[in-house]
Amino acid sequence: MKIQMAKQSYKENLIKRLEEQKNTPHRFWKIAKEIYGNKKKDSIPTLIDGLMQYNTPEQKANLLGEYYASQSKAPDIPPDHVLPHYPDLQILGNLEVTEHEVCKLLRKLKTDKAVGPDGSTNKLLKMTVNSITPSLTRLFNTVLQSSNYPAIWKQANVTPIFKKGNRQDKANYRPVSLLSNVGKIFERLIFDKIYSFCEERNILTWRNSGYRKNDSTTNQLVHIVNNIYKNLDNKKESALIFLDQSKAFDRIYYGGLKAKLKAIGVYGPLFTLMCNYLDNRRIRVSLDGKNSKCFKTTAGVPQGSILGPLLFLIYINDIVDNLESEIHLYADDAVMMTSFKRNQERVAFEQLNRDLERLSQWASDNFMMFNATKTKYMVVSNCSQDMDYPELRLNETSLEKVHTYPQLGIHLNDEMNWDGHINNTINKANKKLNIIWKLRQDLPRYATENIYLTFIRPQLEYGCLVYISCTKTQKQRLESLQRRAAVACTGAFNRTNTERLYEELGWASLESRRTYYSVLQIYKMAHRLSPDYLTSLLPPRQRHRRTTDFTPIKCNTSKYQHSFIPAGIQQWNSLSVQLKTATSISSFKHRLKSEMFPTKVKHYSLGKGRSNINHTRMRLGLSHLRQQLHSHHIIPSPFCLNPNCDQKPETTQHYLLECPKYAAERQRLLEALEPYTDRTGINTLTKLTKFMLYGHIDLTTNENQEIFRIVQHFIIITNRF
Numbered sequence: 001m002k003i004q005m006a007k008q009s010y011k012e013n014l015i016k017r018l019e020e021q022k023n024t025p026h027r028f029w030k031i032a033k034e035i036y037g038n039k040k041k042d043s044i045p046t047l048i049d050g051l052m053q054y055n056t057p058e059q060k061a062n063l064l065g066e067y068y069a070s071q072s073k074a075p076d077i078p079p080d081h082v083l084p085h086y087p088d089l090q091i092l093g094n095l096e097v098t099e100h101e102v103c104k105l106l107r108k109l110k111t112d113k114a115v116g117p118d119g120s121t122n123k124l125l126k127m128t129v130n131s132i133t134p135s136l137t138r139l140f141n142t143v144l145q146s147s148n149y150p151a152i153w154k155q156a157n158v159t160p161i162f163k164k165g166n167r168q169d170k171a172n173y174r175p176v177s178l179l180s181n182v183g184k185i186f187e188r189l190i191f192d193k194i195y196s197f198c199e200e201r202n203i204l205t206w207r208n209s210g211y212r213k214n215d216s217t218t219n220q221l222v223h224i225v226n227n228i229y230k231n232l233d234n235k236k237e238s239a240l241i242f243l244d245q246s247k248a249f250d251r252i253y254y255g256g257l258k259a260k261l262k263a264i265g266v267y268g269p270l271f272t273l274m275c276n277y278l279d280n281r282r283i284r285v286s287l288d289g290k291n292s293k294c295f296k297t298t299a300g301v302p303q304g305s306i307l308g309p310l311l312f313l314i315y316i317n318d319i320v321d322n323l324e325s326e327i328h329l330y331a332d333d334a335v336m337m338t339s340f341k342r343n344q345e346r347v348a349f350e351q352l353n354r355d356l357e358r359l360s361q362w363a364s365d366n367f368m369m370f371n372a373t374k375t376k377y378m379v380v381s382n383c384s385q386d387m388d389y390p391e392l393r394l395n396e397t398s399l400e401k402v403h404t405y406p407q408l409g410i411h412l413n414d415e416m417n418w419d420g421h422i423n424n425t426i427n428k429a430n431k432k433l434n435i436i437w438k439l440r441q442d443l444p445r446y447a448t449e450n451i452y453l454t455f456i457r458p459q460l461e462y463g464c465l466v467y468i469s470c471t472k473t474q475k476q477r478l479e480s481l482q483r484r485a486a487v488a489c490t491g492a493f494n495r496t497n498t499e500r501l502y503e504e505l506g507w508a509s510l511e512s513r514r515t516y517y518s519v520l521q522i523y524k525m526a527h528r529l530s531p532d533y534l535t536s537l538l539p540p541r542q543r544h545r546r547t548t549d550f551t552p553i554k555c556n557t558s559k560y561q562h563s564f565i566p567a568g569i570q571q572w573n574s575l576s577v578q579l580k581t582a583t584s585i586s587s588f589k590h591r592l593k594s595e596m597f598p599t600k601v602k603h604y605s606l607g608k609g610r611s612n613i614n615h616t617r618m619r620l621g622l623s624h625l626r627q628q629l630h631s632h633h634i635i636p637s638p639f640c641l642n643p644n645c646d647q648k649p650e651t652t653q654h655y656l657l658e659c660p661k662y663a664a665e666r667q668r669l670l671e672a673l674e675p676y677t678d679r680t681g682i683n684t685l686t687k688l689t690k691f692m693l694y695g696h697i698d699l700t701t702n703e704n705q706e707i708f709r710i711v712q713h714f715i716i717i718t719n720r721f
């Protein structure tokens, strides 16, 4: 009993915290999981390694620290690699940062980040921005001139996070590194300079979309999937090889990376600084308040760092050179593909095999490794029967052919139907939605809504342009999940009309949101706000008609026709001229939203509990009021049950303004509303009913909220529901 009470008060306390966290959704979700999810405690049990047992936090921390350091070790004998050649070499050697640059970064800092080894918090840095900018700038410039990277910025505090599998196995814990926050600001400044140097000289291949400005996983997937559809449309098959690189980030060895930095033009003091940045890095594992010894890492881009991803891109940049097939990378994730006509598979597969050979050579030159047993391939064809294809080989291993593969979070399959992907999305979203169902009784509506919009809807929409050609039934399944969320957030009855539900919440249907994303992407492509490889997929502008339109793409197959590019262009062409000629992306977005999406009425979602739910239900046209139940064919008679109401239908107006049963409560209600009704010129019962359900457009949000509070108080004291 005591335990139950303790649990109850723990829960109440968490709910209170949840309400306070309305502005930081991530923390919000963490707490929500704590209450309702079955989140297990994160403590690490005794670790077993070989015959040894590790019991105390220090022992465990040391075991993990040593293990992580061993994961990133330089090769004993450095490979003898051929350096890529970049024509018209220019150099970047002397850097200087300005107070303006430093100040700008300080102001943009996110304050909910954890603290690194030097104890500097972003919150403090941001708070003191004006006073520390000059000295921080001086410090940074001193580091740049001396080429001496401070040791404290090179030390990482590592927290082990359980992945899955056996909890006693060290290999099942992923390291998460925390670096100095000041050091990270410095890294950001260097990152920006080296990145724009690379961009101006076109050094980084467009084939790697990872960490690139204006690029994304979905951009790349749209490109890949468009190629597949186009091939099908031209009666061609596509072979895709999903390459698996083992621990690519950890294997980057500093000798090779330094040589490659030099090859792109990093020279002089900056080069020395970068060497210094890489050498003598240390990690220390923290566990249950105890720290391990410091372990030296001798390879791998520093985890948790700002420069790491860019260094990785520079390191693997030449992987794409000399290949005959198409390759697409996202950081270390790679797909190689080619297309061929039926009966030409031999030639195509020979080419793929040559390229696999080249990749394998590149890997051994660069101390990288492809994992052949985890590398799979898939063939997409119009032919329904399973063909025999020639063998594909990587590192002497024959590759396995698969029918489906999860690429960058989207499940592709060889029939190009989206069943697997939609099922997977729905399952994941459903799990989270169940938490909302449990939460909705205890939380104010804006809070449950916030959780849906922040954590579930993005999941339902991830990559939606990639699978936009999915079937109507599949789209309906996604939509009904959003509908369920709407029901959960509002507390409405299941039979409530979907449109009214969405209007109540100010939500657009997923369908119209897809249309929105679709034309927005076309806008970006047309205005070079997306990578060139996407822009180049646009057909020419129409010559005869308005120049804002694109020539429709001729498609032979309906699959291609319904896919993003051809369908998106049609949607674009049907937009108003005013939209198509919008001069900035923000004005385009703004206009598009106001044309397509319902407006959100803020005061609807304020308030909580049963009274808010019953108020909402009345507004939505389906509540326990008998006339509303009757109109939905739920009960046979609409009449008020009060014996004095002789055959009067129990409408909202009847309940709120006429039923004699609540005369006393109503007296107080009307008195409280009077100042507002007078001002807005409400003079009929119909208008007054509407006023009580919706508030009034001429009043402020606060005033409307007050009206809602008054009406909801009436709902409580009449005890009708």
Ligand SMILES: [Zn+2]
Binding pocket: 640, 641, 642, 645, 648, 650, 654, 658, 659, 660, 661
């Ligand atoms: Zn009545």
